[in-house]
Amino acid sequence: MKKQTNGLILLLSLFLIACHHESETPESNSVLSFQDSLSYKILKGRNRGITNLVFSPSGDHIAASGLDAKIQVWDIKDWKLIQELNHEAEIYDLAYSQDGSTLAATDGQGEIRLWNLKSGQVIWTHQLEEWALCLEFFKNESVVIGNQNGNIDFLSIVNGEILRSIDHKSSALNLAISPKHNYLAADIPVKLYDPESGELLKRTRAYSMCALAFHPNESILVSGEGSEGTRVLSLPDGEITQRLLMTAETFAFGPYGRSKIKVKMPVRAVAFNPKGDLLAISGPTKTIHIYSVVENTISQKPMMMYQGHQMTVTSLAFSPNGQFLASGSLDGIVRIWKQN
Amino acid sequence: MNNYSDDIERLRKNYKLITRLVALLFILFFLISWLIYNHFSIALMDAQNPQVLTLNELNIVDQNGTPRVTLAAPLPEPIMLGKRFKRGEAVSGILIFDAEGNERGGYVTGDISRGAALTLDEVNRASVHIASSARGEMHFQLSNGQGQFINLAIQPDEAFLRLQSGRDTLLLIPK
Numbered sequence: 001m002k003k004q005t006n007g008l009i010l011l012l013s014l015f016l017i018a019c020h021h022e023s024e025t026p027e028s029n030s031v032l033s034f035q036d037s038l039s040y041k042i043l044k045g046r047n048r049g050i051t052n053l054v055f056s057p058s059g060d061h062i063a064a065s066g067l068d069a070k071i072q073v074w075d076i077k078d079w080k081l082i083q084e085l086n087h088e089a090e091i092y093d094l095a096y097s098q099d100g101s102t103l104a105a106t107d108g109q110g111e112i113r114l115w116n117l118k119s120g121q122v123i124w125t126h127q128l129e130e131w132a133l134c135l136e137f138f139k140n141e142s143v144v145i146g147n148q149n150g151n152i153d154f155l156s157i158v159n160g161e162i163l164r165s166i167d168h169k170s171s172a173l174n175l176a177i178s179p180k181h182n183y184l185a186a187d188i189p190v191k192l193y194d195p196e197s198g199e200l201l202k203r204t205r206a207y208s209m210c211a212l213a214f215h216p217n218e219s220i221l222v223s224g225e226g227s228e229g230t231r232v233l234s235l236p237d238g239e240i241t242q243r244l245l246m247t248a249e250t251f252a253f254g255p256y257g258r259s260k261i262k263v264k265m266p267v268r269a270v271a272f273n274p275k276g277d278l279l280a281i282s283g284p285t286k287t288i289h290i291y292s293v294v295e296n297t298i299s300q301k302p303m304m305m306y307q308g309h310q311m312t313v314t315s316l317a318f319s320p321n322g323q324f325l326a327s328g329s330l331d332g333i334v335r336i337w338k339q340n
Numbered sequence: 341m342n343n344y345s346d347d348i349e350r351l352r353k354n355y356k357l358i359t360r361l362v363a364l365l366f367i368l369f370f371l372i373s374w375l376i377y378n379h380f381s382i383a384l385m386d387a388q389n390p391q392v393l394t395l396n397e398l399n400i401v402d403q404n405g406t407p408r409v410t411l412a413a414p415l416p417e418p419i420m421l422g423k424r425f426k427r428g429e430a431v432s433g434i435l436i437f438d439a440e441g442n443e444r445g446g447y448v449t450g451d452i453s454r455g456a457a458l459t460l461d462e463v464n465r466a467s468v469h470i471a472s473s474a475r476g477e478m479h480f481q482l483s484n485g486q487g488q489f490i491n492l493a494i495q496p497d498e499a500f501l502r503l504q505s506g507r508d509t510l511l512l513i514p515k
Contacts, residue, residue, distance in 0.1 A: 047403075047404040047405055048404060048405055048406065048441075049406075049422055049440065049441060050422075051422040051423070067406075067422060067441065068405070090424070092422070092423055092424070108424055130426075131424070133423050133424070148426055171425075171426055173423060173425070209464075210421065210423075226420075226421075226464050227464065227465065227485060227486075228486075264486075266421070266463065266464050268421050268422075283421075284421070284463055311439070311440045312421055312422070312440055314421060314422045330421070330422055330440040330441065332404070
């Protein structure tokens with residue numbers, strides 16, 4: 001009798017766990033799905049979540065920032081951890097300089113630090129009154145930051161002093177500079193600027209909030225929306241040409257009892273491969289969706305999905321030679337996916 | 341013979357003196373030990389059973405070091421999907437976070453508006469909101485962040501119930 005009761009409790013528990021599990025939508029089950037065991041490398045090293053990751057311009061190294069206030073750098077020859085740089089607070093974003101000799105990072109105490117990667121020493125620190133959630137290098141002359149005071153500041157690569165500012169009129173959560181340096185995009189809403197002159201080129205109807213990525217040939221801009229899905233904008237007009245929804249299925253109490261519902265999910269990270277024929281998208285679904293890109297149009301359904309992360313995938317980056325896709329997650333793990 | 345008896349007498353006196361000194365030292369030792377024990381045990385008891393704990397912020401973290409509950413005045417800015425955003429107004433009270441560290445709700449008062457609110461959040465947006473202003477208005481709102489919401493509110497001159505779906509008002513009482 002006791003055994004039967006235990007069995008019933010076990011079955012009931014399994015049923016409840018199954019009911020609470022969020023799953024991918026059925027239409028996405030038709031695509032190729034690569035499970036955890038097929039991720040090429042798993043780089044562990046921290047308990048707190050990863051906020052961003054970048055490959056060095058040469059593709060020799062990969063650096064990841066985290067909520068644990070650390071930047072970790074791995075050598076891709078043997079995937080060994082070669083450097084650990086410490087901040088005083090959670091780090092939101094990082095970027096390599098064009099020559100790969102320095103790394104800029106922004107943290108929760110409002111410090112922007114430029115690191116010399118050879119010596120592991122800080123070259124300069126720029127202290128903000130509030131903080132910046134995003135930064136990028138502009139050419140080899142400045143670090144561009146999205147200041148929470150509403151400005152986009154260009155900091156001198158030499159000493160960290162503000163060279164010039166764009167009055168963005170809102171706290172930028174993301175910014176991206178196009179590969180040929182013709183555009184600077186910052187949210188919310190997404191605005192396009194000429195990074196050289198600071199002139200506002202276009203105020204778009206995309207809201208981003210989570211991620212921005214330019215296509216390598218600067219023909220389209222992809223905006224990862226904090227509320228749901230992805231918007232694709234054509235350049236230079238900034239018009240929305242496509243919407244890609246990311247959905248998940250879950251169970252909820254409906255008017256007639258417990259039922260399956262489909263929910264639209266935010267997108268946290270977007271990245272094009274260097275060739276521009278693949279777009280990777282990820283978010284709280286924990287799955288990385290790979291879409292094909294043909295003539296500035298993104299396929300409506302993903303061609304591949306990578307699964308393995310246990311929490312929101314916050315960052316995606318393709319290696320410069322396109323051989324690897326790296327993903328960082330709030331589960332604290334960097335996964336490397338080999339591209340064939 | 342006399343010499344020996346004098347020596348014995350002197351030794352006896354010394355022995356008595358040393359015995360008394362040792363006894364005195366023992367008494368002093370026990371007295372000091374008792375005083376020290378009393379002093380520290382009271383302090384230890386105070387630490388174990390604090391009557392008042394005064395601090396600005398108290399964080400409960402999980403095994404990964406991710407904050408799951410925060411009590412603070414003021415509370416930290418909200419964090420969602422690994423990014424810390426700016427809150428519209430400084431608030432104080434209690435916040436709850438999911439295993440990823442996303443802010444998922446709270447029970448707070450506004451430091452400027454003095455409104456009190458209880459919220460339950462989806463990732464990246466508020467979904468259940470129960471609030472009372474310092475005086476004059478209180479409301480209950482369920483929202484999916486996509487234009488659909490239910491709002492039940494009371495203001496000094498009226499009370500109403502509104503059910504909205506996008507631009508369509510499905511129910512408004514009183515009309």
